[in-house]
Amino acid sequence: MSIAVVGASTEVGSVGNDVVKNLVEQKFSGAIFPVNPKTNELYSIRCYPNLAAIEGDVECAVIVVPAKIVPQVLREAVLKKVKAAIVISAGFGEAGNADLETEIAEIARAGDVALLGPNCLGVVNPHRSMNASFARTLPKKGNVAFLSQSGALGTAVLDMMGGFGIGLSKFVSLGNKAMLDESALLEYFARDKKTKVIAIYAEDLRNPDRIKKAAKEMATAKKSKPIIILKSGKTAAGAAALASHTGSLAGNDASYEALFEEAGIMRAETSEELFLLARAFSLSPLPAGRNLAIVTNAGGPGVLSADVAIGAGLGLSPLSDATASELRAFLPSAASVKNPIDILGDAKSDRYARALDLVLADPSVHMVLAVLTPQSMTDVETIAEKISESVEKSGKPVVAVFMGGKLVAGGLKMLLKKKIAVANFPEDGIRMLAALADFAESREKEVVMKYSYKTLPAPEKNDIERAKEIFQVVKSSGRNLLSPIETLDLFVAYGFPIPKYAKATTSEEAARAARDIAGPCVIKILSNDITHKSDAGGILLNVAPERAGEAFERVLERVKLSAPEARIDGALLMEMAPKGGIELIAGSFRDPNLGQTVMLGSGGIYVEILKDAAFGLSPVARSRAETMLAKLRIFPLLNGARGGAKYDIDAVVECVGRLSQLLTDFPDIRELDVNPLIVYPDTPEGGGVLIVDGRVVVN
């Protein structure tokens, strides 16, 4: 491995000097070629005037020259057949120079150079003692790959890792991501043998399909690699702060949540959690189930742990009778052999070891939280040693929670040295174990990536031509919004179930339409000038067919009174939807990075109270649509809770599929609402869904 540093500087404290200094002083195991035409030597190493002047091959060029010169240096790198370029230099997209950034990406692509950055901190590979960055710290060797979109956060991360007992396989600062982004690096780390866990700090993500594919493959591989992500910009204010500081688009957090769920990526809620989970996955095996045993020398922390464990969905089942009686045989009578197992404050290392071995040997126990508080007789470091021996024997995940300060510091250090996952607080320990269990469980689940719906007609059966016509008319008339009739026509073309409807411009047409509908109907005025049609008297409900003509006249008159200037394009007549359904809503919006995002939620009067919605990235597979529906708070009601009716869930899932298909066929759709989507009880006579209104906006 050989690295050239183009822009190697003699000025101590400058970035171009720091990079060379870090490589040299931290003893990079490969060749270092500083490039600086103004000097012959830097840190006792020969300097070269340019890349071409270097005799041997250069695998990687670290570029630290001013932004304007970067294209020239990259061209030289291409000629030198450099494989990878790390552009640390700033002054590109983040400073308003998007064209310059595009230029360097194009040079790299054309020249087959993998380009990292620009505007990044660099790359660190502890296994080769390679610190090709301007951060001071060379972290310990380990199995965690850390990717950071924020360089400044990266320096903190590098400095923090050691204290957390986390060794790194690689550290990569992504910078502006002109070419290489998270998706490319995930593909790299999938193959990287030194990497067991991937931890990411991200502000935006692109290429969702590539990310999903890489993540899923890593999760389901025999030696699975979990991905943990800390994604900022959750709130609107956070997103605004993001936009102001990097110019990147944070996008909608719902789309990111959907991506993470679909890809099996774990989301850290806080920056500390990112480290805690990285530590857990770095040091622990995965559990074979969700059953937890808590072994503690203090009741209080045991109770706190039990509380949090239940909240995290872990099982706290009692131990087997055999284990309980073996424990009972040697523990003092005041000890509790229930779960949490309280081995009492005077427990020393021998009692810890015996109890832990017994508990870990119980087949019903999948993982253990070992809690210690430092009592006067507690031999903390010997206990730490015994715990590590028990863990090694059992092969089950154990997190050791040593609560305290100076009295437990030695024990914690010892445990980390023995590669045992530790925590300072019981809640953190439980969070770590729960994440292990969640990941183990999620990777067992069947991964349905293909797109199929039970009753959805094959795409060619949808009337794509009719849909194309509709969009053509909208575009040629210079509009973005489809009219109500166009919207319904589009839905019909894609096989959505809609009540019978027709447009009428005269009372005769209205009477005829109502006769065709042959049942009570709604009359709704059609006008682009009137937003609130109900307020303007433009809607009549429950009109009998024989009175439709007269009702049509009445609606027109009312609207003319309240909005005399408005242009009226006639009225829509639609069959009344039957009662007895539950209202849902479905829709889509486009995230700037992740693309079409499908929403399914509770509708009707409770929509704003429940704030009950689930999201998926389009295309939405059937299994994903089912998951989305099952995630809704209203789902138990649809599923026949409390002995009530079971609603036609399949029909809802099918509708989501149709919606997703429509978005796939017409990427120009910017926003789409299906509201309400009424679902009916799934009886032999009926069931199904009905859509009575919607809204479609195109670019």
Added chain:
Amino acid sequence: MSIAVVGASTEVGSVGNDVVKNLVEQKFSGAIFPVNPKTNELYSIRCYPNLAAIEGDVECAVIVVPAKIVPQVLREAVLKKVKAAIVISAGFGEAGNADLETEIAEIARAGDVALLGPNCLGVVNPHRSMNASFARTLPKKGNVAFLSQSGALGTAVLDMMGGFGIGLSKFVSLGNKAMLDESALLEYFARDKKTKVIAIYAEDLRNPDRIKKAAKEMATAKKSKPIIILKSGKTAAGAAALASHTGSLAGNDASYEALFEEAGIMRAETSEELFLLARAFSLSPLPAGRNLAIVTNAGGPGVLSADVAIGAGLGLSPLSDATASELRAFLPSAASVKNPIDILGDAKSDRYARALDLVLADPSVHMVLAVLTPQSMTDVETIAEKISESVEKSGKPVVAVFMGGKLVAGGLKMLLKKKIAVANFPEDGIRMLAALADFAESREKEVVMKYSYKTLPAPEKNDIERAKEIFQVVKSSGRNLLSPIETLDLFVAYGFPIPKYAKATTSEEAARAARDIAGPCVIKILSNDITHKSDAGGILLNVAPERAGEAFERVLERVKLSAPEARIDGALLMEMAPKGGIELIAGSFRDPNLGQTVMLGSGGIYVEILKDAAFGLSPVARSRAETMLAKLRIFPLLNGARGGAKYDIDAVVECVGRLSQLLTDFPDIRELDVNPLIVYPDTPEGGGVLIVDGRVVVN
């Protein structure tokens, strides 16, 4: 101050030895009298055969003798006029010896001795170098009082405090709380001048009224003292673990939540949060409002902080124009003077100081989060010093978040030395500032402790005599459950609005009752033998008055067919409640420690989906009932959201008051349900609430 240690032991490593050793070696500033009849000297201090043999006064006796001997020692303490006794000895209630525990409490009460424990770790007072416990650590002096119900957790806490930069005023291990409990100690700490913050680990609490009073007084005092509590036993499993390890009753967490809200006690969600909040309140002043400014040298953590701040309800408003332009004048052009204020990675101490001074001087800024990541040019310790100077000048709360490991350790140490609140992660810093703001805001709120309802008749106007009669009948017939008619009669006696109703045993009576009701009614069979009356055909809705007699016969026939063995006591006829209302539920249950707890929640079909309920301890003041209602997710709907009808909120609040009054007058009520409680739109013609069913269980 003088302390006797009764049970002082010569055996190194024993509790009776540890206590003397801690007092002597950690240089307690008062007199120490070891009591041990078998030796003359311990740690070079004279030993006494018993308390009576000590010449001078003994203010405090630490008792470490076997449980059986404790009563005798306590009697001697009474004779010696000892003011306080700390019973460290175990073997009382927790070991099944409840009588022995009662005995020592009675001796202490009769002899006017304040008794702490038994089964506790002891008491530590760093301001007097007094470690009257068997924990090894004498913590630093400070202003935080720490109370722990778990002794073992206490040793961890004592060991941990230093690392968190928290100094203690007192540490008290409560043990079994035979006499002194949290309420008594809160009253003590309200007067204790060394104490500014009270941190508590609790497994159960008693005396809610005393706790509420003490907490409210401390919160609203000129020098307010916040209380932060970590309460375990949140989940059923946690409560079970608690019961198995201390024999204490965890009670219902909803009652505890209500207590904490009503008392203005802050609840820590995790053990780490308990320390973080204690640190914040120990070191920081309270903010004058909720506006936060974030000053950072790294964009990423700035965005993360903004996310969490918005989530915590803090304001992130832009700075004033004046501040923004002053910042702009000296910051590099790439810096952001929006909020978060990004002073860039190359910021050194001078830039931090100028930016921080300007931001803190902005009157729109109430508090600041100062974030640092260690870049190569970052002069961490000088920045720490500058921050502490800026904070001192401004008097506003600032939390300094230094992210990293070794590179920032010196800075964090420096900040803690200067009594500046610090955090390792931005999310923790925001949580600390949000808690300061929450507490500052809550103490400004008017405290309504008195019990008054606008339209509630004075208690003597309620028909207490009628209610007494009803309960008398229930008791004398050996029942716990009131019959439907008794329940309605009870509600009427307490002025709850109920539709007209009557009992009928014959068709003639039914016809007469329906004529009196004079509108469509419900007929519901009365039978103790039939639980599901609807399934048995025992309910008829919407019966016209003229058909009531015939309908009565029909219901009786149907029920006799489906349940021929059941004894039928006639039927209840009730006027149909009008449509157009929203269903709520109200009720009560009795927490074993905190007493009657009132519930108000969403009713109807969505009850289980919304899980929408709020709780208050009885008696519920009007302001509290209003808060409970406003906390419901359904509240916006009741309050006329989306331009809808406004419902009669006052009538609901009044009902809660009547319910609370009923519980106060009849403490024997074990469970009470008012379901449904229908509230109607608040129109000039109508409004109000109606209760159509309920359930009352007495002890």
